[in-house]
Amino acid sequence: MTRTIKRANRWFDDRLGASGFVRTALNKVFPDHWSFMLGEIALYSFLLLVLTGIYLTFFFQPSLKEVVYDGAYAPLKGVEMSQAYESTLRLSYEVRAGMVMRQMHHWAAIIFLAAIVVHVGRVFFTGAFRRPRELNWIVGCSLLVLAMANGFAGYSLPDDQLSGTGLRIAYSIALSIPLGGTWVAYLLFGGEFPAESIISRLFVIHVLLLPLAILGLLGVHMAIVWRQKHTQFRGPGKTEDNVVGSRLWPSYALKSVGFFFLVSAVTALLGGLAQVNPIWLYGPFRAADVSAASQPDWYVGWLDGALRLFPGWEIRAFGHTIPAVFFPGVLLPTVSFGLLFGWPFIEARFTKEDVRDHHLLDRPRERPLRTGIGTGVITFYVVLFFAAATDVLATVFDVSVTGLLVAFRVALLCLPPVVAFVTYRLCKEAAALPDEEDAAPVVVRTASGAYVTGHGHQAGNGGDGTPRADGLDEIGSGPRPDAH
Amino acid sequence: MTRRSAALLVLLVLGGPFSVLVTMLHPAAAGQPAGTADGDVEQGRALFTTGCSSCHGLRAEGTRRGPSLLGVGAASVDFWVSTGRMPLKTGGARQAVRKPPAYQRDDIDDLIAYVTSLDPDGPPIPELDLARADLAEGGELFRANCAACHGAVGIGGALASGRLAPPLRPASAAQVAEAVRIGPGTMPNFGPDTFSQDQLEAVVTYVESLDHPDDRGGSGLGHAGPIPEGFVGWLAGLGALLLACYWIGDRE
Amino acid sequence: MSDTSRDERRTERAIAVALVLSAITALGLAVTYATGGQVQLEGFLLGLSLGTMGWALCAWGKHLLPPGPFVQQRQHPAEADPEQEPVSRLVDEATGEASTLPGGGTDTEGLDAVGRRPFLVKLLVGAAGALGVAALFPIRSLGPDPGRTLFRTSWRKGARLVTEEGRLVRAGELEVGSVLTVFPEGHIGEADAQTLLIRATEDDLRTRPGREDWAPRGQVAYSKVCTHAGCPVGLYQVESRRLLCPCHQSLFDVIDGARPVFGPASRSLPQLALDVDDDGYLIARGDYDEAIGPGFWERP
Incomplete structure (x- = not known):
């Protein structure tokens, strides 16, 4: 058995000469901190989205052609609806495993976006976006935008009442763009809402264009991580010049593959136990119908909340209109993502300390200002998200929806600075506390490629790019450092 | 009931705090037999005098505290009293809310008999024959006329000025039909010219079917749309995976 | 040369x-x-x-x-030892052997x-x-040229009002406190033509100048498309006679020309001029006199 493997190995190696690279790859060291796995949740959710999504495309028909329903769901028998809605009903009711696939797909999308957001938060608060990783920060933020866009496109595909309402609002937002808004809306939708071609267009965008873009950028994202090596927290034996952690093979690989199964397990459990987007209860889209509690999926919630909170300031002058929707619907996301993409450069501009590379991470408390700004900004968007739920909150807690809206307007302006200031003060306090030394033994891969073991208290502070080999026991020489 | 409890249990495990929301959205249904208009006028007068006249006046002519009930019809009296909304609780509620009815069925019939004896106008209690009603048509009508306020699954919704469109689950078929015809409170009414008898029966049938919506996808999460879905996705989905990260990865 | x-x-x-x-x-x-x-x-x-x-x-x-030709040495894959490669390359570069291009x-x-x-x-x-x-x-x-399409709907002079189920609406059939979604006959379900027909008491309506005969016997019709983000303004609260948009909670006063009184909308819902034809059916006096729905650049 072993001999067969060895022979096969040799056969491939003679032709590809890959063993050197593979050996380097398998020996690659990844730092072990739990927060470094957040991106993996996103990665594996995406993988699940592709797998379940392919299954769904076998049954979904992206067409607005009207048909009369004659399927298994009695309350809609005989109702006129689009093929898109009908085929979604069919794949939910008549296709075996269709419902669980559809629900897993939807839950995976919800988790995908949540994981990306948490991952971005981790990178932000630990300063992992600093030089030389600005480029990967931009790639990552692009992935966030693409994921959001693709989530919304998918949410809009079944042509149910809820998704139609969402599309109607998206159309109005497109209309609101000054100068070319009507053209943008007409070219995007193929005419005045609800245009015939929107579902088939969204389908191509949802299953081809955006997934391809996401896949490509994911590759770039991970290639850059591979090339630059992962950042790590300060700790015994950890310096700006090394990476301390597990080797890709075997421990990291097994953990990572295992983690893929865990992500799939959670998604499957949700897909089977928790109902998501029950379109049969919402009914087919009718332009004149609407339901209370019409909300987008959570990751678009902040935009919906902004639309609710922004006052009706419509600018009308010189025979033209800048609709109120423009400010929360177009300007706010533009500015939001502009600041997000540009943050590494903004911070470098103001801290003026970014002339060197950073491979050791900050602890959030060490950067009170950045952490304060971060929590303040998060508060801003959380308030916006909850503002998108005012009607649901008003129903559940029996309060006035109009009163709630006013309260949210106040909260949106007051809460972020308060949270930012409190965080800033807390970080200052925490940073002043003495750091407890970690005395656990660690295995370190030195710059020369050797593995050494040592103890935290011996290994020095390891904090400022000063590798200290004294007090470390060499445990054998590994392969040379990676070839880049 | 067991299926619902099982679903609720799953939800408790999965959704944590969200389960509170679900229970709040799902008050237990309280079935009420439909009224018959064969009550006793004299007994009704006595009940009215003690229970209703302080606000509506001795002969239901209305006072500053309450509107005239002349010509409101049997449907109106039955709806308000059988849903427990009348008599009002003392204390400044923004709107009359559903509570256990203060009167037995017989007493309500007596009250109806008395009030309609003062003025026989107004919508009668609709007679319903739901056996042959068109469920799908009812769904279409519901989504076109009712879902805007009560929500697509009838869980209720927020209105302006602190008003709420109540959840429809607790309402009996008769009460739904009465509400459609009379438009209680801030709800518009849908008279026989707007909704034919067939259409009324269709809508009522659909609303009744929403007592047990087809949750073949699992726990219904309160039927409040993407907001609770987002919470479950974050708390149960990402939350569980964060714990897994924490278990797999290094802590320090 | x-x-x-x-x-x-x-x-x-x-x-x-x-x-x-x-x-x-x-x-x-x-x-x-x-x-x-x-x-x-x-x-x-x-x-x-x-x-x-x-x-x-x-x-x-x-x-x-x-034009070349340029020469590059082939290495047998199995011989390519990654451990040695950078060193050998360094050596090559130092000795000038790496640059095989003529003229360097x-x-x-x-x-x-x-x-x-x-x-x-x-x-x-x-x-x-x-x-x-x-x-x-x-x-x-x-997509087509937007042109003036956003300024027009299918409402025409004399177009009869029909419900979503296609039933013609008689003048007076709607009771006070009732509401109905209507379309121009032959255009049921059209997104931009959807209109709310509401019966209010005539005395209550605060009629705008020039709209005196637009609401026969208190039957008043407004565009159902919210002027904020275009959702159907579906919630009619009879007591306060206000319309609420379920999407972003804009509130419109039906009595006062559907003026926005709360929320993010800034323009009144356009009013459709109604009349009664000889058969007693409600008809439109013409199209809306302004663009319905949310704002856009070309809208004055």
């Missing part, structure tokens, strides 16, 4: 002509598209534009750049070799730009 340099000058000229031709045909393609399009012409011009561009690049590479040419020199002909580079950028612009034109096919 030597033969080679004369040849080079001739090739350069030919390349320049090809690039100009590429740019011209690309623009011609755009013009063809803009004037309605013609299949054979589109194919011919696109082919010519791409073809001349392709020929120019190939000719440039073939005749105007250092490197990447930057390759760039220089191209950059030595700034005129051709400018032409190349121009031709590529023209092709890019021509490639953008088909985007126009994605």
Whole structure:
């Protein structure tokens, strides 16, 4: 058995000469901190989205052609609806495993976006976006935008009442763009809402264009991580010049593959136990119908909340209109993502300390200002998200929806600075506390490629790019450092 | 009931705090037999005098505290009293809310008999024959006329000025039909010219079917749309995976 | 002047002509598209534009750049020892063996070799730009010209009101406190024509000047499309006679010309002028007198 493997190995190696690279790859060291796995949740959710999504495309028909329903769901028998809605009903009711696939797909999308957001938060608060990783920060933020866009496109595909309402609002937002808004809306939708071609267009965008873009950028994202090596927290034996952690093979690989199964397990459990987007209860889209509690999926919630909170300031002058929707619907996301993409450069501009590379991470408390700004900004968007739920909150807690809206307007302006200031003060306090030394033994891969073991208290502070080999026991020489 | 409890249990495990929301959205249904208009006028007068006249006046002519009930019809009296909304609780509620009815069925019939004896106008209690009603048509009508306020699954919704469109689950078929015809409170009414008898029966049938919506996808999460879905996705989905990260990865 | 340099000058000229031709045909393609399009012409011009561009690049590479040959050593895959590679490369570089290009040419020199002909580079950028612009034109096919379509709905003078189920609406059938979604006859379900018919008491309505006869017997009709983000304004609260939009909670006062009184909307819902025809059915007096729904740039 072993001999067969060895022979096969040799056969491939003679032709590809890959063993050197593979050996380097398998020996690659990844730092072990739990927060470094957040991106993996996103990665594996995406993988699940592709797998379940392919299954769904076998049954979904992206067409607005009207048909009369004659399927298994009695309350809609005989109702006129689009093929898109009908085929979604069919794949939910008549296709075996269709419902669980559809629900897993939807839950995976919800988790995908949540994981990306948490991952971005981790990178932000630990300063992992600093030089030389600005480029990967931009790639990552692009992935966030693409994921959001693709989530919304998918949410809009079944042509149910809820998704139609969402599309109607998206159309109005497109209309609101000054100068070319009507053209943008007409070219995007193929005419005045609800245009015939929107579902088939969204389908191509949802299953081809955006997934391809996401896949490509994911590759770039991970290639850059591979090339630059992962950042790590300060700790015994950890310096700006090394990476301390597990080797890709075997421990990291097994953990990572295992983690893929865990992500799939959670998604499957949700897909089977928790109902998501029950379109049969919402009914087919009718332009004149609407339901209370019409909300987008959570990751678009902040935009919906902004639309609710922004006052009706419509600018009308010189025979033209800048609709109120423009400010929360177009300007706010533009500015939001502009600041997000540009943050590494903004911070470098103001801290003026970014002339060197950073491979050791900050602890959030060490950067009170950045952490304060971060929590303040998060508060801003959380308030916006909850503002998108005012009607649901008003129903559940029996309060006035109009009163709630006013309260949210106040909260949106007051809460972020308060949270930012409190965080800033807390970080200052925490940073002043003495750091407890970690005395656990660690295995370190030195710059020369050797593995050494040592103890935290011996290994020095390891904090400022000063590798200290004294007090470390060499445990054998590994392969040379990676070839880049 | 067991299926619902099982679903609720799953939800408790999965959704944590969200389960509170679900229970709040799902008050237990309280079935009420439909009224018959064969009550006793004299007994009704006595009940009215003690229970209703302080606000509506001795002969239901209305006072500053309450509107005239002349010509409101049997449907109106039955709806308000059988849903427990009348008599009002003392204390400044923004709107009359559903509570256990203060009167037995017989007493309500007596009250109806008395009030309609003062003025026989107004919508009668609709007679319903739901056996042959068109469920799908009812769904279409519901989504076109009712879902805007009560929500697509009838869980209720927020209105302006602190008003709420109540959840429809607790309402009996008769009460739904009465509400459609009379438009209680801030709800518009849908008279026989707007909704034919067939259409009324269709809508009522659909609303009744929403007592047990087809949750073949699992726990219904309160039927409040993407907001609770987002919470479950974050708390149960990402939350569980964060714990897994924490278990797999290094802590320090 | 030597033969080679004369040849080079001739090739350069030919390349320049090809690039100009590429740019011209690309623009011609755009013009063809803009004037309605013609299949054979589109194919011919696109082919010519791409073809001349392709020929120019190939000719440039073939005749105007250092010809080689360059030599690179082949290494047997299994022998490629990654541990040794960087060291050996270092050695090679130190001894000058790594640079097998004649004259020690490197990447930057390759760039220089191209950059030595700034005129051709400018032409190349121009031709590529023209092709890019021509490639953008088909985007126009994605949708029709908005024109005045956003200012119009299917409501016409004399159009009878029908419900979603297609039933004609009689004047007076709606009770006070009732609401109905209506469309112009023959246009049921049209998104921009959806209209709310509400019965209010005549005395309550605060009629705007010029709209005195728009609401016969208190039957008043407003566009159902929210002026904020376009959702159907579906919630009618009879007691306060207000319309609430379930999407973003804009509140409109039905009594006062559907003026926005709360929330993010800033414009009243447009009112549809109603009349009663000889058969007693409600009809429209014409289309809305302003664009319905959310705002857009061209809206005055």
